[in-house]
Amino acid sequence: MAERHLREEASQDQADKILIKQFSTKSEAETEDLGFRLGKMLKTGDVVALNGELGAGKTHFTSGVAKSIGISSHITSPTYTIVNEYTEGEVLLMHFDTYRLTCGDDLYDIGFDDYLARKGIIIIEWAENVDDALPENTIKVNIKRHDSEGENLRTIEIEFPEGDERNDSFGI
Numbered sequence: 379m380a381e382r383h384l385r386e387e388a389s390q391d392q393a394d395k396i397l398i399k400q401f402s403t404k405s406e407a408e409t410e411d412l413g414f415r416l417g418k419m420l421k422t423g424d425v426v427a428l429n430g431e432l433g434a435g436k437t438h439f440t441s442g443v444a445k446s447i448g449i450s451s452h453i454t455s456p457t458y459t460i461v462n463e464y465t466e467g468e469v470l471l472m473h474f475d476t477y478r479l480t481c482g483d484d485l486y487d488i489g490f491d492d493y494l495a496r497k498g499i500i501i502i503e504w505a506e507n508v509d510d511a512l513p514e515n516t517i518k519v520n521i522k523r524h525d526s527e528g529e530n531l532r533t534i535e536i537e538f539p540e541g542d543e544r545n546d547s548f549g550i
């Protein structure tokens with residue numbers, strides 16, 4: 379059971395009272411499993427921002443989210459098309475990869491307002507590129523590699539917006 383291998387810590391940032399949950403995973407399956415667990419808590423209108431370098435595990439995390447809402451398609455990064463839509467799950471999933479975008483305006487140029495207005499869940503790889511365009515209620519996920527400690531080790535921080543009650547229940 380992958381969950382056994384997850385180390386979970388909650389660190390309270392006293393300065394701005396934001397609770398960041400930190401996990402570590404040792405395989406792509408564990409990263410998918412964490413995405414699945416987050417996905418189970420998502421609701422229509424949520425935006426998830428994934429930050430992390432190439433090969434960090436953003437797409438595998440997204441696969442877990444997709445599975446949790448009943449999407450069985452193979453998930454790949456929409457690096458050239460920018461967005462893939464999956465309609466076969468319980469909820470519409472809009473999967474962005476903004477690697478090729480340089481700022482929030484680029485995202486609005488491709489109609490991000492319309493995507494936000496649709497009833498679905500939005501998940502964005504390379505979200506740091508379009509940080510200024512993301513809504514306040516965005517859930518932030520930061521994935522980091524630690525190659526000196528093992529090529530499969532990742533730390534994954536999950537930060538819910540302030541006041542979001544899922545802060546209390548996720549990861550317990």
Ligand SMILES: Nc1ncnc2c1ncn2[C@@H]1O[C@H](COP(=O)(O)OP(=O)(O)O)[C@@H](O)[C@H]1O
Nearest residue numbers: 403404405406409432433434435436437438530
């Ligand atoms: N703990 C881990 N979590 C996620 N991926 C891992 C992990 N350890 C090794 N990997 C490998 O790292 C790569 C991550 O790929 P991917 O999810 O496409 O990353 P990204 O979308 O961030 O570029 C895959 O080749 C995967 O097998």
Ligand SMILES: [Mg+2]
Nearest residue numbers: 436437455503
């Ligand atoms: Mg990717």
